[in-house]
Amino acid sequence: MPRFLAALCVLAFPLAAAAAGMSMPVPGAVTASGLKVLTFIAKDPPGQRCNGNLQVAAEVANTYRVPIQLLPSSLAPGLPAPSVFCGTHLIAADGRDFNGAVSFQMVADLLDLESVPHQEKTGLLLNEPVRRDFDALKATIKSGGR
Numbered sequence: 001m002p003r004f005l006a007a008l009c010v011l012a013f014p015l016a017a018a019a020a021g022m023s024m025p026v027p028g029a030v031t032a033s034g035l036k037v038l039t040f041i042a043k044d045p046p047g048q049r050c051n052g053n054l055q056v057a058a059e060v061a062n063t064y065r066v067p068i069q070l071l072p073s074s075l076a077p078g079l080p081a082p083s084v085f086c087g088t089h090l091i092a093a094d095g096r097d098f099n100g101a102v103s104f105q106m107v108a109d110l111l112d113l114e115s116v117p118h119q120e121k122t123g124l125l126l127n128e129p130v131r132r133d134f135d136a137l138k139a140t141i142k143s144g145g146r
Helices: 002-022 048-063 104-113 128-142
Strands: 038-042 068-072 083-086 089-093
Touching: 038 048, 048 068, 048 104, 048 128, 083 104, 089 104
Parallel strands: 038 068
Antiparallel strands: 038 083, 083 089
16 A cells, blocks of 8 residues: 555656646736736846747737736746746746747737737737837847847
8 A cells, every 4th residue: 555655646746746837826917807917027137038028028919908017037936037927827937838938929829719809900010110120129139139
């Protein structure tokens, strides 16, 4: 019997650890009306992946009607930085899924699954001249200014 219990514990621990990684205590994860908040946590001071995530947040805000909060890691103690959450659901985190970096498409796919409404009129980031400058900015951030 003790061997069975030990084997059960060995098998259950990875499952419990995986389940714990799916949902985390994110400050302000839900609005007063119950809407999930898209949370981007950045390192203090900001790092390269954090800046890329903030650019994704700008693109999301131009397309979807979703509450977004940008938090420095000092306001989210115990949570990895950079990281991105939808409500308390982890999308990406430093040292975990996608190493903390997200793309617009990753977030858009999740928001579409959640049936988040689109903006009635998209923002200027989707305007061709603005988009060209925005993409150049993202490339500069990604290359570290080189």
